[in-house]
Every structure is written in structure tokens, then in C-alpha cells.
Amino acid sequence: MLSSEIQTALTPMNLKTLAEKLNLSQTTVSRALNGYPEVSEATRQRVEEAARRFNYHPNSRAKGLATGRARVIGHVIPSSTQHEMVNPIFGDFVAGASEACAQAGYDMIFSRVADGDEAQAYRALISRGSVDGIILQGPRVNETRIPILNEIGIPFIVHGRASGISQPYGWVDVNNKRSFQRATRFLTDLGHRRIALINGLETMDFAHRRRDGYLSALREAGIDPDPALMRSAEMTEIYGHRETRDMLRMDDPPTAILAASMISAIGVRRAIEEAGLVMGRDVSVITHDDDLSYLRNGGDVPIFTATRSSVRRAGGILAEMLIDRIENPAPEPNRLMLEAELVVGRSTGPAKTGH
Amino acid sequence: MLSSEIQTALTPMNLKTLAEKLNLSQTTVSRALNGYPEVSEATRQRVEEAARRFNYHPNSRAKGLATGRARVIGHVIPSSTQHEMVNPIFGDFVAGASEACAQAGYDMIFSRVADGDEAQAYRALISRGSVDGIILQGPRVNETRIPILNEIGIPFIVHGRASGISQPYGWVDVNNKRSFQRATRFLTDLGHRRIALINGLETMDFAHRRRDGYLSALREAGIDPDPALMRSAEMTEIYGHRETRDMLRMDDPPTAILAASMISAIGVRRAIEEAGLVMGRDVSVITHDDDLSYLRNGGDVPIFTATRSSVRRAGGILAEMLIDRIENPAPEPNRLMLEAELVVGRSTGPAKTGH
DNA sequence: CGCGCTTTTCAAAGCGCTTTGAGTGACAGC
DNA sequence: GCTGTCACTCAAAGCGCTTTGAAAAGCGCG
Numbered sequence: 072m073l074s075s076e077i078q079t080a081l082t083p084m085n086l087k088t089l090a091e092k093l094n095l096s097q098t099t100v101s102r103a104l105n106g107y108p109e110v111s112e113a114t115r116q117r118v119e120e121a122a123r124r125f126n127y128h129p130n131s132r133a134k135g136l137a138t139g140r141a142r143v144i145g146h147v148i149p150s151s152t153q154h155e156m157v158n159p160i161f162g163d164f165v166a167g168a169s170e171a172c173a174q175a176g177y178d179m180i181f182s183r184v185a186d187g188d189e190a191q192a193y194r195a196l197i198s199r200g201s202v203d204g205i206i207l208q209g210p211r212v213n214e215t216r217i218p219i220l221n222e223i224g225i226p227f228i229v230h231g232r233a234s235g236i237s238q239p240y241g242w243v244d245v246n247n248k249r250s251f252q253r254a255t256r257f258l259t260d261l262g263h264r265r266i267a268l269i270n271g272l273e274t275m276d277f278a279h280r281r282r283d284g285y286l287s288a289l290r291e292a293g294i295d296p297d298p299a300l301m302r303s304a305e306m307t308e309i310y311g312h313r314e315t316r317d318m319l320r321m322d323d324p325p326t327a328i329l330a331a332s333m334i335s336a337i338g339v340r341r342a343i344e345e346a347g348l349v350m351g352r353d354v355s356v357i358t359h360d361d362d363l364s365y366l367r368n369g370g371d372v373p374i375f376t377a378t379r380s381s382v383r384r385a386g387g388i389l390a391e392m393l394i395d396r397i398e399n400p401a402p403e404p405n406r407l408m409l410e411a412e413l414v415v416g417r418s419t420g421p422a423k424t425g426h
Numbered sequence: 427m428l429s430s431e432i433q434t435a436l437t438p439m440n441l442k443t444l445a446e447k448l449n450l451s452q453t454t455v456s457r458a459l460n461g462y463p464e465v466s467e468a469t470r471q472r473v474e475e476a477a478r479r480f481n482y483h484p485n486s487r488a489k490g491l492a493t494g495r496a497r498v499i500g501h502v503i504p505s506s507t508q509h510e511m512v513n514p515i516f517g518d519f520v521a522g523a524s525e526a527c528a529q530a531g532y533d534m535i536f537s538r539v540a541d542g543d544e545a546q547a548y549r550a551l552i553s554r555g556s557v558d559g560i561i562l563q564g565p566r567v568n569e570t571r572i573p574i575l576n577e578i579g580i581p582f583i584v585h586g587r588a589s590g591i592s593q594p595y596g597w598v599d600v601n602n603k604r605s606f607q608r609a610t611r612f613l614t615d616l617g618h619r620r621i622a623l624i625n626g627l628e629t630m631d632f633a634h635r636r637r638d639g640y641l642s643a644l645r646e647a648g649i650d651p652d653p654a655l656m657r658s659a660e661m662t663e664i665y666g667h668r669e670t671r672d673m674l675r676m677d678d679p680p681t682a683i684l685a686a687s688m689i690s691a692i693g694v695r696r697a698i699e700e701a702g703l704v705m706g707r708d709v710s711v712i713t714h715d716d717d718l719s720y721l722r723n724g725g726d727v728p729i730f731t732a733t734r735s736s737v738r739r740a741g742g743i744l745a746e747m748l749i750d751r752i753e754n755p756a757p758e759p760n761r762l763m764l765e766a767e768l769v770v771g772r773s774t775g776p777a778k779t780g781h
Numbered sequence: 782c783g784c785g786c787t788t789t790t791c792a793a794a795g796c797g798c799t800t801t802g803a804g805t806g807a808c809a810g811c
Numbered sequence: 812g813c814t815g816t817c818a819c820t821c822a823a824a825g826c827g828c829t830t831t832g833a834a835a836a837g838c839g840c841g
Binding site: 084126127128129130131132133135136141143148158159161162165166169170172173178179180181182183184194195198199200201305306307308309313334337340341344363364365366367369370374 | 439481482483484485486487488490491496498503513514516517520521524525527528533534535536537538539549550553554555556660661662663664668689692695696699718719720721722724725729
């Protein structure tokens with residue numbers, strides 16, 4: 072009696088034992104489970120029933136080895152010794168992407184890489200056969216990783232775009248230029264002329280484009296951009312607070328501020344309040360809002376006037392597009408431009424005429 | 427000449443071709459690369475040199491199949507139809523964990539799972555051989571996943587603990603009870619008697635323990651807990667704002683508030699300011715601070731008085747402990763209790779005597 | 782009954798690696 | 812000169828799956 076127990080404990084539940092239990096060959100069982108037409112409906116039923124009953128799951132490594140496909144998409148996280156910051160939108164992006172992946176039966180793998188080693192890391196990831204495709208996050212202006220991935224020849228898709236890169240690549244991006252142009256125009260229409268931009272790091276492509284939008288709206292309105300009103304750094308709360316505080320102490324302070332994220336906008340608000348001013352009355356604020364689930368922009372009435380675009384949704388779309396590309400290779404990379412909506416909240420108002 | 431090019435393009439760089447190029451057997455090459463002593467130093471040098479030159483990386487699936495180890499640790503993300511929220515600490519946690527993983531040569535895989543299907547998901551993940559170990563996030567009181575994982579018998583470690591579970595399991599946790607007890611005591615020592623708790627979801631174990639700490643400090647101070655001052659929900663900004671606003675409208679409003687996260691504390695601050703009050707003077711606030719990289723609690727002087735514990739560090743420790751467990755199986759699961767530090771910022775002050 | 786034809790099943794090869802058990806020289810000891 | 816040891820190296824089996832090429836079974840037909 073003990074021997075039978077040991078038997079069950081030691082016998083792995085793999086294709087071979089399942090086939091033996093069914094008195095069928097591995098071939099037939101495999102085909103039955105993978106929906107091939109060569110197997111009769113009755114047999115298929117029987118096999119599926121047994122697979123469920125014995126809790127059989129094909130070993131993904133063996134499957135991958137045999138098929139050459141891993142059913143995994145990879146993210147490479149640069150360890151960024153320079154910028155210790157973890158992107159706050161990461162969680163929501165991943166949530167969206169993982170939803171789409173789960174739908175298609177894919178997993179996601181995260182690989183951390185020392186800065187500068189990225190080329191090697193990609194090569195290794197692919198050459199090791201760990202992933203079928205890659206999502207490239209946070210492209211910079213003239214992003215070097217794009218040529219690398221193109222050269223390697225693995226399916227990939229970029230979250231954002233990279234100015235200065237001429238070769239083709241697939242991407243999903245928010246129309247950052249247009250949305251910041253609209254936001255800036257919204258402020259000039261309200262009569263503001265001293266408009267500050269508290270941007271993200273301008274080596275990042277998205278920030279670069281936002282600045283473009285900001286500048287072109289100023290130009291439209293006949294306003295000379297003031298370098299003293301343009302700040303650029305990683306979008307933390309502290310940063311939003313510090314820059315706002317400093318600018319509000321200027322002789323000719325801004326009457327309106329554009330912030331690059333909800334997080335830094337919170338810092339902006341804090342500085343405004345510490346200065347004894349009222350947001351929306353004394354200083355107008357518009358922020359970009361990634362529609363993070365833990366940081367919704369207010370309930371019925373948005374707190375901030377904002378350019379809104381769900382990064383979670385973007386994650387889902389990206390993953391879907393990448394998987395589609397993996398499964399149906401096409402010569403033309405596909406692209407998708409998302410438009411941010413401008414939601415009007417309580418943080419903006421007409422410029423004070425006196426000023 | 428074309429044929430040779432085609433040759434290089436079509437020949438995969440695997441152990442076999444590498445061995446052929448070196449005029450050695452696959453065995454020797456494999457051993458050389460994996461540091462076995464049976465191979466001469468001269469040969470090893472030659473092999474390593476060639477591996478580098480030809481950009482050879484062993485196929486991880488084949489390696490895993492042969493060794494039975496995936497060198498991957500898994501996270502299962504419940505898709506939580508109920509709580510759509512993506513935990514804002516996710517990003518920092520993952521950053522910490524992935525650092526430790528990278529160090530040890532492990533990757534991390536994320537699998538999204540429908541709520542309730544978790545048992546099946548774990549079983550599948552393991553039975554498919556995709557992971558060597560699992561990190562269990564966000565344990566609830568009486569967490570059902572722990573018995574499941576114990577029964578399956580895969581190495582796992584819990585981020586947090588689960589009250590009500592008697593069987594042994596490994597964990598890393600912050601001493602939530604003690605830290606909230608200290609925080610509450612700090613407030614009672616300042617003379618506060620109307621202290622509100624804006625807690626996380628109390629089905630979550632960490633929130634349950636924090637409430638315990640809060641209650642026992644009140645008891646120490648001879649204060650009867652007022653159910654009207656105890657709120658529990660997911661820790662969003664909106665939630666912190668709404669509950670604070672409502673409580674400040676009470677006939678006998680709180681003079682101090684304990685918040686469960688920086689995010690909800692930001693909402694608390696917003697509500698206080700909207701009510702025309704000053705944080706730290708009219709209403710004291712203490713929050714738990716996970717030391718998120720994008721949401722640091724102030725520069726030199728912390729904005730909030732807070733119980734601080736880096737979730738990024740916790741992620742690193744967890745991953746390390748799990749990997750250690752995978753590589754050196756031990757009967758006793760290991761545990762680690764982290765103590766949060768109480769940092770005193772500008773959000774707390776003595777209770778107004780007049781009230 | 783043997784012949785094609787389709788339907789259903791199978792044995793075996795192969796994916797890229799590790800690992801076992803064996804084999805080769807070289808060299809010392811008897 | 813034969814055996815035992817040591818230092819290297821190798822061919823082949825096996826991990827769990829898919830897939831190819833072939834064979835068996837079922838069936839109607841002359």
C-alpha cells in the first residue's frame with residue numbers, strides 16, 4: 072500500500088504518463104489537447120476529461136523548446152543608477168499589459184539591466200530564447216535601443232516614440248505635443264501670459280514633445296518663452312513643490328503652471344498653498360493625468376484641469392499589438408496615436424487683470 | 427560567397443555549433459562554461475573567449491528542461507475585479523525585488539489571474555514548470571493561498587503575514603501593529619483624544635494589524651475608540667480626502683488623523699486645507715510612508731510625521747530570502763520582521779487645549 | 782476477398798541543454 | 812612491461828514536448 076502512494080508521489084504528471092493512463096500515444100494526446108483536427112471528437116473529450124482530472128499542465132519549457140516560442144513578452148527595466156526613481160505609472164501600465172497578456176495566454180517577464188548594458192541584455196534575453204517579443208519603455212530622444220532591437224530582429228513595440236530615429240518601428244503613443252499645445256492654449260485663452268512648464272526630464276521623448284507643444288502655443292499667442300519658467304526633471308512630488316515655490320518667489324511670478332504628472336502637480340499645489348495663494352484663483356494649474364487608479368483626479372469634479380490619457384489602457388493596447396505582431400509577422404510595423412482629452416477642473420481660472 | 431553569408435544567417439548559435447567551432451565536444455564546452463573542475467584552465471579560457479566572441483547564450487528553456495530549474499520567480503497578480511486598484515507601491519516593490527533577482531541571475535514572471543482561480547493558477551504555474559518559487563503579495567486575514575501553496579509544496583514567501591493561519595510559512599513583514607501603536611501614542615502624548623484612523627481595507631492583514639496597534643494605544647491612554655472615527659477602504663487619494671472632509675464636518679471632529687499611506691494622506695491634507703484649517707496646527711496627521719521613490723516625504727524636513735519603512739528594500743529582502751530558500755531547501759521557513767521608524771515632520775503638533 | 786480511400790493512431794526524431802558512464806593518453810610504481 | 816592513477820575529453824541518454832512520416836483501422840466497392 073505504501074508503494075502505491077510512493078508511486079503517485081513520484082510519478083510526474085506529464086504527457087507520457089497521461090498517455091499511458093489513457094492507453095493512447097503521446098502524439099494523440101498532444102494533438103487532442105492542442106485542437107488538431109486529426110483526432111476524433113470522442114477521443115478528444117476523453118483526453119480533455121483526463122487532463123482535467125489528473126491536473127495535467129504541459130511543461131512550458133518543453134513546449135517552448137519544441138515549438139521555438141516562449142509565449143512570454145519581456146520588459147527590460149534599466150536599473151538607472153542615475154535616476155533612482157521608479158516610475159509611478161509602472162504599476163498601472165503593467166496592469167493593463169498583463170490583462171491583455173493573460174487574455175492571449177502570455178506571461179510577462181521582467182529583466183533588470185545595468186544602464187548601458189542594454190544592448191547586451193536584449194541580445195541575451197532573445198538569444199536565450201526567454202521571450203518572443205519586447206516592450207520598450209520610456210524612449211529617449213534618439214533612443215539607441217531602437218536600432219539595436221531592429222538589428223537583432225525581434226518583434227518589439229515602443230511605448231512612446233523617439234524623435235530623431237528615422238528607421239521604422241512600431242509604437243503606441245499619446246499625442247503629447249498636441250495635448251500640451253491645447254492645454255497651453257487653454258491658458259492663453261484665459262488671459263495668462265506668464266505660463267510655467269514643470270516638465271519631465273527633457274531627454275525623455277515625451278517631455279521633449281510636450282515642450283514643443285507648449286512652445287508652439289506660446290508662439291501662437293505671441294508670447295516670448297521665458298527660460299526661467301521652464302523646468303525639467305524627474306516628476307516627483309518634491310520637484311513639483313520646489314520649482315513652484317522658487318518660481319512664485321520671482322519678481323514676475325507665473326500666473327499659470329503646466330505640470331507633467333499628477334504627482335508633481337500635487338507638489339505644485341502644496342507650494343501654492345504654502346505661499347498663501349489659492350489654486351484656480353491666484354494660480355492656474357494644468358497637469359497631465361495618466362489616470363492612475365490610486366490617484367484619480369477627483370470624483371465628480373476633477374481637482375485639476377488636466378490632459379488625460381489612461382496609461383493602463385495604453386499598456387493593454389501595446390501588449391495586444393505586440394502579441395499580434397508576434398503571431399502574425401508583418402513587414403510594416405503598426406503604430407497608434409492616442410489623443411488625450413482635456414478635462415476642465417477647478418484648478419484653472421482667468422488671469423487676474425491687475426497683476 | 428553568398429552561401430557563406432546565408433550560412434551564418436541560418437546557423438543558430440547554440441552549444442553544438444559552438445562546440446564544433448572549437449573542435450570540442452558539447453560536454454566539454456558546457457562544463458567549461460558552467461565552471462566544472464574537470465576541464466583544464468587553458469580549455470576554459472578558450473571556450474569562454476569563443477562564447478563571448480560568438481555571442482553565445484545558452485537557451486534558458488533547454489537549460490531549464492535539462493536541469494529542472496527555471497531560474498525564475500513568479501508573482502501572481504489577482505485581477506481583482508472587486509478592487510480595480512493597482513497598488514501604488516507595486517513599482518517600488520518590484521524594483522527592489524528585481525534588483526535582488528538580477529544579482530542572483532533570476533528573472534521574474536508576472537501572471538495575471540482571475541479572482542478565485544488562484545489555486546488553479548498556482549498549480550498551473552508550477553506544474554508547467556515556469557517558476558521555481560513564488561512571492562505572495564497582499565495577504566489577507568486567513569489568507570487561503572497559504573495553505574494552497576503549502577500543499578503544492580513549492581518554495582514561496584509572503585510579503586506580510588496572515589493572522590489566523592497557523593501552519594508555518596516564510597514571510598517578511600513590517601511590524602505594523604507596533605508602528606501604529608507608536609504613532610497613536612505619539613498623538614496621545616501630544617494631548618490628542620479624538621484620533622481618527624483612515625485605514626486600508628481591513629480584510630488585508632496589514633490593515634488589520636495597524637488597527638490593532640491603534641486600538642491598543644488608545645486603550646493605554648484610556649480613550650474609548652469611536653467607530654465614527656475609524657474608516658477602512660482602499661488607499662486612494664480620493665478616499666483620504668472624502669473621509670477627512672466628512673469627519674471634519676462632525677460635531678466633535680478629530681484633532682488628529684492616522685493615514686495608511688502617503689497617497690491617502692495627500693487626500694487628507696487636501697481636505698484639511700479645503701476646510702480652511704492648517705495641518706500640524708489645527709489637525710495633526712501621521713501617515714505610513716512606504717518611502718516610494720516618486721513620492722518622498724519631503725526633503726530636509728519631512729512633510730508628514732510618518733512611520734517609515736522602505737517597500738523597495740522589503741522587495742529586495744524578500745527576493746533574496748526566496749532565492750536562498752530555492753537553492754538551499756530548509757525545513758524551517760525563515761521570517762523577518764522589519765521595524766518602521768517614526769520620523770517627525772511638520773504635520774503634527776500639540777492638541778489645542780480649548781479644542 | 783482485396784482494393785483504394787479516409788479516418789485515426791502511432792513510433793521516432795528533434796528542440797538545446799546537462800550529466801552519466803566510459804574512454805583516451807600520460808605518467809608513475811611495481 | 813603491465814597495472815593503477817590522474818587529467819581531460821567524449822558519445823549518448825534524457826528532460827517533456829511537438830511534429831513528421833508511416834501504419835493501422837474502418838469502410839464502401841467491384
